[in-house]
Amino acid sequence: MNRFIFTALGLLLTANASATSSQEGVDFFVQNDPYGALMAILGMGIVFIVLLLLFLVFSVTPKFYQKEFKEWGSSLLSKKSKKEKYAIEKPVIPSVNSDLSGEVNAAIAAAIYLYQSEMHDYENTVLTISKVSRTYSPWSSKIYGLRKVPREHQ
């Protein structure tokens, strides 16, 4: 029993498996999966595998890049971009640790009020949300509040 699992895993990891022709896909499912159970198991399995991979990679990425990427970046980039980097990262650390202040909460509430009352399409909400997300670094909030919103409404 375990033999099969290991062989299967082995095959998944080595690349010499001869790909079966998928032409027979439908016929195969007609004969072997009359109730869709196999499709459900395989389908949900694959969806979970792929999204788990995304989860794993992007759980690891932040740590990885905060050490390595920065160094690689700083070796590549000129002094000009150093300023940019700070501009990006300064707000990051405090906002991760700090609790939501009342002020930020108000900004969220306002943004949410906005989208409840007038915004009804995909873009607007996404933008609203991205604005909300940016207000976590408080000094950028005013720019987005004043400059972006009117432009998106037109």
Add this chain to the structure above:
Amino acid sequence: MNRFIFTALGLLLTANASATSSQEGVDFFVQNDPYGALMAILGMGIVFIVLLLLFLVFSVTPKFYQKEFKEWGSSLLSKKSKKEKYAIEKPVIPSVNSDLSGEVNAAIAAAIYLYQSEMHDYENTVLTISKVSRTYSPWSSKIYGLRKVPREHQ
């Protein structure tokens, strides 16, 4: 003679007439309408019927909707939209009865001057006109005068 008219009208109003194949359209007109008189009569007749219908419906609509539609609307809409409704309708009644004040005339003249001097395409005129139309409710004129015109010029 009248028999035919009535039968024809009857057929127009009942739906069991067998639709004649239109494939023979051209041949028919070649043989029976060498001078285009029939086409002119039928054509102008149909154009007038359709546009008369539009005329009738939209002559009736305003009265109809001012009673029924409002009630139906108010039953559907929340209290918030009541405010909107007033905002829309308040300007309607006075502007229908009032004569054109000098101020409004000036606004029209200005708008017309604008389109004479620089606006040369379809959109601009239509927009100008829609702006003029809105200036009949005087308190909206400033908004359109100041905010919209520059944006459309770019």
Add this chain to the structure above:
Amino acid sequence: MNRFIFTALGLLLTANASATSSQEGVDFFVQNDPYGALMAILGMGIVFIVLLLLFLVFSVTPKFYQKEFKEWGSSLLSKKSKKEKYAIEKPVIPSVNSDLSGEVNAAIAAAIYLYQSEMHDYENTVLTISKVSRTYSPWSSKIYGLRKVPREHQ
């Protein structure tokens, strides 16, 4: 020897030459131009002829139009457009003769700084350049500096 040149020129100028079918183009070059020398001579010749023509025409144009075109234009255009013409041409003459003032140099430097630091696509540079070019007539510089730049950045 000269005979051929003149005949060729003659043929170029009269229109009764029977156009040879170009279908044989590739075959011809396969047989007669194994090293591409003929293509290079003909190709560079034609490119130079065409661009020389452009050069000649647009070297002559300014003089031509400053006399004739103006008169033709003024006979066609109403008094309103006279103002425009002046608005266009006034800045022309002084800026051609004047040396670059320090102010203008600063404007160029600023424009160039802009495109070095943030503008990286075709349009922006072209626009920057067109703005720089317009700042040679100094009183238009402010308009472009203030109004156009922010709109192009978005």
Add this chain to the structure above:
Amino acid sequence: MGLGIFEFIYSQLIEFFGYTSFAHVDWRHLVMICVGLFFISLAIVKHFEPLLLIPIGFGILLGNIPFDLSANLNIGIYEEGSVLNMLYQGVERGFYPPLIFLGIGAMTDFSSLLSKPKLVLLGAAAQFGIFAAYSSALFLGFAPEEAGAIAIIGGADGPTAIFLSSKLAPEFIGPIAIAAYSYMALVPVIQPPVMRLLTTPKERLIRMKPPRAVPKQEKILFPIAGLLLTTFIMPTSLPLLGMLFFGNLLKESGVTNRLAETARSSLIDIVTIFLGLTVGASTQGDVFITPDSMLIFGLGAASFVIATFSGVLFAKLMNLFASEGNKINPLIGNAGVSAVPDSARVSQHVGLEYDKTNHLLMHAMAANVSGVIGSAIAAGILLSFLT
């Protein structure tokens, strides 16, 4: 060997000369190039319909640069595979006009029409120009389908003309489109004499009640009811009117502003560029300058005049049944031909000549947009009867 080289270069120059336009040009190309230059200068100097005349004018230049067609270079508008030919498909298959109508719907405010629905009838009356041109074209020997396609010039609406001629007489798309757009640009020249001829001094001073402000709900209802009323009776006007009313609903619904904005800016602009350029380029001198084209131009001019006549006279007719205070100034009758918005502007101009404070623009616009609907219906009728 020196001689050999020169012989060779000589033959090369001949070969090269065969590739140039000089070897293929004839007087008709040069005439059309002049027409193109004339259109461009009309647009720039006189500001007549520049959004149409600049692309068409430049397209005429493009289409009249002759070359060796036998070489299969795939650059001409009538050669399959060329970029001009691909863009021209939208004209040939009647694909661009509905998209233009979508954009026009998204930019048109029908308030003026809704405010005075009876002015809609002026838009019906002016369509008589179409049917008069149909008769005349038959009389001049055109086949009925061709006559129908030519007649639509009298509708004074470029996209409608291209749409109908692509269906009824594709070989005449070029001259019909050029005629329609030319006369639309010349409306300020064609109409005023007719208007002055048919009106009395007293009539020209008639003042009309200002239009009422139209509530939002009515404006939303209009494209929906308009679609159902018009296309149930004449389903063949669906491609044009369906798109017109769809665009208008995008605009008036209040919840799809971004779609309306795109429809009336990028989308209509892209289509306008392609349509104008390829309609212009389709006028290759050697296929365009024909007796038929000249007849088409003549019929087009006549139909514009007749349409103006019918519009003005019908306004006077309506006044016979109207109470005092509800009379129509017949100077807005011309606007029923469509040619939006030039003919409405003509009403306004001529009206102001006689009374500096009498603004007819808004009323003329009602007739104007009705004219668009009217000629789309007329196109549907011709399509139905002649297919």
Add this chain to the structure above:
Amino acid sequence: MGLGIFEFIYSQLIEFFGYTSFAHVDWRHLVMICVGLFFISLAIVKHFEPLLLIPIGFGILLGNIPFDLSANLNIGIYEEGSVLNMLYQGVERGFYPPLIFLGIGAMTDFSSLLSKPKLVLLGAAAQFGIFAAYSSALFLGFAPEEAGAIAIIGGADGPTAIFLSSKLAPEFIGPIAIAAYSYMALVPVIQPPVMRLLTTPKERLIRMKPPRAVPKQEKILFPIAGLLLTTFIMPTSLPLLGMLFFGNLLKESGVTNRLAETARSSLIDIVTIFLGLTVGASTQGDVFITPDSMLIFGLGAASFVIATFSGVLFAKLMNLFASEGNKINPLIGNAGVSAVPDSARVSQHVGLEYDKTNHLLMHAMAANVSGVIGSAIAAGILLSFLT
């Protein structure tokens, strides 16, 4: 002779009547027209997904104006050469959905997901609705390809549904698209009862840590790594996910803003207009109102409910393994179905009902965008296995 004329006019009126819609209409067209009007009023009055419902609703009107198909008028959506048919090609060939995904990628900020990658799993769990619907459709007698196309309704993503059904079961594009978009619009009605049913009062008050600000580099990395990770495992999701991640790179790279701006404005708007209108118009009553369509609608509703179930239950399952302070509020589980951004808004609304200061929107968005990726992968799986 007088009689002759009237006989003639009589026959003409009959002929004319044959051209009108009145001669061809049946009850199914009228039913569909009512559906179209309902969609339009839902959009205008209730503000449910107006960018989809207005074009689809008006398209339903257009598609249900009946006419004489035998006359070859080339105006119907199923007649080759009509403008509606040309625009419909983008639906039939699965051409529009990837372009919509391009635009969505260019407007989506994946920060919320990057900030809490584990919420990605909610987007996986909710795809169970798809596979449950697949089983049910098989049980109801649909062929596997048809079942796959129907099942994707449970993905709660319109473009994905159109894309997959155009590949697996083109004859069902209409009902599948209408079902998908209808239920997406009805998410605020369908989901809350399920969410309340499955959660305890205590769970509904769980507060989640605010998302961290995500550095620019991570945002740039995401579309690139996302593409390689997802499509190497399931290459058939390339058309959708490739475009989604491409759009997102245009947005996040910081150096292609003008391309991102066009992708998320003009481009997606144009495609949305064409897709909505033609999907609506494809619902001609006589081919649309069938028992199969009714079954498809039923299966669609069921799969939406099941997807919501799975999402919420999986959130509760994850909480079993999470330390205190890292618990997930199960009210965001529903957002895993995608239906961006309505289902995330539902989380926020329901959450606020129980605690006025607990904003779940950002967290729900993480599940929401994962749901989009998840259902694109599920579509790839169905496409792989059933082709």
Add this chain to the structure above:
Amino acid sequence: MGLGIFEFIYSQLIEFFGYTSFAHVDWRHLVMICVGLFFISLAIVKHFEPLLLIPIGFGILLGNIPFDLSANLNIGIYEEGSVLNMLYQGVERGFYPPLIFLGIGAMTDFSSLLSKPKLVLLGAAAQFGIFAAYSSALFLGFAPEEAGAIAIIGGADGPTAIFLSSKLAPEFIGPIAIAAYSYMALVPVIQPPVMRLLTTPKERLIRMKPPRAVPKQEKILFPIAGLLLTTFIMPTSLPLLGMLFFGNLLKESGVTNRLAETARSSLIDIVTIFLGLTVGASTQGDVFITPDSMLIFGLGAASFVIATFSGVLFAKLMNLFASEGNKINPLIGNAGVSAVPDSARVSQHVGLEYDKTNHLLMHAMAANVSGVIGSAIAAGILLSFLT
């Protein structure tokens, strides 16, 4: 039975594995993926032509995710019916480049050229790179049509290269386009050494008269006269130059601003997105990594260097005949290759190195835009002679 299930799942996993890219990948795909990542990072980190390199780079990723071609999944760029294939039609049929030229025309200000027409000749001289590459390609054994298509890389203009290769050697579109765009991005690396090598310290300090302000009428005249002059002599440059001058007339006429605005924003952006993505995706490792591709890359680099040589040397040649005060700074000679606007920026940069107040940008732009016209004419010549 337990064993049966596992056997079954095992076979399923094999089946599934056959669908993944892991079963089809080979080293060439991985090499190309690295190239794609390199392009993307070049664009983001070094800001080299990001509008081209981001779409092309991401397209390379898309095109190198391998899958089971035998399964007819319709997702690859070379499979008919896939969305990538549909978008690729615009490249394969030479449809996108003229639209790009339309947009470029609508954004280009030709004032610098009009102000100093003699700089036009620098744009002619630099085309020698094309013809030198043609000779070299013949020498390396390419057929004349192929040699012509490869040679156009020396024109330093992406759309022109794609247009010509789609006509002369469609099988080489991929490598030719990638080479052209790569070297255009690398102009700041390739050109300065050549420029320093060929100029004396004194020459590098030459100051040129500031350009005069060009009146509006001249700017309007330019696209019209430019069209007639260039295409009458070389009609095969019509698709590119016709569109370039059309776009420019839309811009300069002053009465079609909205059309010019759309041409230089939405329209060119949409085409750029599609062109970049599909050119990138056309580089599937297994068909792209070939000895021919490597030769093409080598020839491309050589032609860029030769073009720079010719431009700079011709500027020096012109100085022999120029009076004092009218000398040309040969540091602008490189700009004749086009590669707008990077090569003009290179002139400016290198010039400033030697004199901080000597701004060569405007003069270099004159040579730069002439280079665009020059290489479009050269493409016309190659198309004429080799078809």
